[in-house]
Amino acid sequence: MVQMLWHGVAGAAVAGVSHRPCRWHSTHVSASHSTGSPARATGPWARLVAVSSTHPAAESGDPSGDEATETVRQLRDVATPAGAAALDRAAALLAEGVDAVAALTRLRAEVGVDLAGPAWGFARQRARARAVFGADADRLLFTGDTLEQAGRPVLATRRAHRLLAGGATAVADLGCAAGTDTIALARAGARVVAVDRDPVARELTAFNTAALGLADRVQVRAADVVDLVAAIPDGPATGGRVAGCAAALLDPARRAGGRRLLDPDRWSPPWSTVSRLLDVLPTCVVKVAPGLDHDRVPPGVEAEWVSAGGSIVEALLWGRGVSAAWRRAAQLRPDGSVAELTADADPGLAPVAGVRAWLHEPDPAVIRSGLVALVAEQLDGSLVDPTIAYLTSDAAADSPWVSSYRVAEVLPFNLKKLRALLRARGVGRVTVKKRGSAIEPETLARQLRGPGSGTAVVVVTRVAGAPTVLVCEPAQAR
Template sequence: MNDLDPVASFAALLTDEGRALLDEVRGTEPARELAVATRLRRDHPAGLVSAALAQARLRQRAAAKFGADAERMFFTPDGVEQATRTAVADHRARRFRELGAGSVADLCCGIGGDAIALARAGVRVLAVDRSPLTCAVARANAAALGLEDLIEVREGDVADVDASGYDAVFVDPARRGGRGRIFDPEAYSPPLSWAVAAAREAPRAALKIAPGVPHEAVPAEAEAEWVSDGGDVKEAVLWFGTEPGLVRATLLPGPRALTGRDLPDPAVRPPGRYLYEPDGAVVRAHLVAEAAAELDGGLLDETIAYVTADTLRPTPYATAYEITDVLPFNVKRLRALLRERGVGVLTVKKRGSAVEPEELRRKVKPQGPHAATVFLTRVQGAPTMLIGHPARA
């Protein structure tokens, strides 16, 4: 095995010897790696042992995204970092099926996370990537999950792909470079403008982009969807061939979808008994007004995405807290209040405040058997602390 050739190194893992090593090192704890490697190198090439241990580590990391499938799949470090988690990929695959797509050209397929979800939804996939190693991993994953009949992996430049024979196109540009995350959509690889042009030529298309993309960068003919999973915002997607101009926040699991109605900003009002923290996808999609309308609520401050209301209403789009105290920001007053209440477990949330949660915890030194949540924010422009706890139905 040529240790300098990553494709050859990976291919060695697919041999009988490599697969046996992968089974043997499964679940190896970091503290035991050196001892395990020393033992295995007596009977196996050192490079193969190192590759197997590295793959075992990647599989452990990937379990958060791929669940039980991670134990059968193969990964690269970038692939684990950039791959779509299964719940999100499954949601997108369902949407493609609902749009009538029986075949999809997956451009910039990476290790094949989205291709796998599409294939499991019964969609025929052409998966394209320019990296030889990434393509080898994607092929191995299709085979490992029994989906090779539905997934064709092709190495090449996505700009050279003729996708005209496919019902839809999916593009997931690389948004990381040598210096980390890339925030300029035109610095994506390929650039967002190229992806939009490719989408316009297809009957249907979806472009995965960073959730922080400016709304003004969304083409007029696209639907913009922000997706969160378990409360964490994962991505934004531009859909073509759906409803132009629609804005949607999708919350997983569920899915639950909140769509834009062009509502005016909610009125600013004094704090009520309840504070609602909208899901991050709702905030990113600029749909706080739609969430507030469902709650008959208003804003604490015109620039802050906290909704306040007098009544408790169930909603999937925001987390509700019952507020017990509203105080001007003052660390000494907060420390005294927490000691009086016996609060030892303090959750600190903030919007519109420069104070760091860990810094505040160090200063107030919470002690006691009870728990509380403090919100550091602004109320009609004034720095304010709201103390409360998760609301109980």
């Protein structure tokens, strides 16, 4: 799963690469030619250039073949020593705060037209990547979409160690994109076959693994994941190999044209391939959309949702050979540790009761995994409404799985009465939260702004089916 975009202004190269053959457009302000061709790759750079000497789409007559070939050429150019120097120069201009137009003008003069746009685009993505990838970012190649897709290294490492815990030594990374999962698997000790039909993905993966000294553990291969999974023998899920490996990680492309594909049957590869992999290869993990319908999860397959900073960051389906629970919620903590909550079977609904002294907002991983009832039991709490994922209890909570608020007032939703109540309490600024309501939080917050110096959390929801407002005091956050 790869998508690629250079963001720039006049003189910057613009590319789009997906699981399908890529689209390439380039624009130059000047008609001048490059000051010279990039030097032929030598040493560790040679492996990248040798990975894919032909382009399957071009050979097959695909109308996008020429464009994809041009994208690959650009990647190979920045993989040369001259390209590395151009990247360093672009990074220096970024660090100096030079604006894009001036930077590209200087780069074209210093490193040539062919390298200027790609070097600037890659350097910008490296700068963005540092917050997540640290020092590694300055050795890796990313694009806007592949960086968004890459996720957090700590979670990739966690996935890799769990996948290898059963004794697997070789793993197929099916749809390798920029190679971040391949890197995590190789660092965890696996031999990795990185597979993608997209030549840009293969170039990125080869470059990045070589840059981190992992080339001897990684083989980059051109293949279609649909065909590879279809070739796994049918039968009981007790064996089987894909791309010569007994374990696999699959990350289907879930975007097209910059938009999310909500229907799993439109993913690439589609849900039929995901389902088959889970059926015939016990040691596997598949990244899926966080909104995946629970009815899609095959029996015996563990579904896991992972959150960080109050948002879902990934959802996973674990093959039957590595499944250890019915559902799992995981939360990446600020210190890098991971809290986990599991259930071996559906815990059902939590009890429902009226609003008590405290309101608790469950972590989104708990909500998506269907484990709200487990948290309610831990808190001796109950739901405020059978259809709303807010919990309430008599006591404060000491749990990583909820954000808690002390309830000060409960009243039916009425804007005029709510304004009067807040003014009487000296509240001038509010944070609005909602669940089960059509109100716009930002709009309501403006409507409730007043002269007071106090603050409050206003929760608009349903209680026993009725539109209700809870005026709360912030107390604890996950």
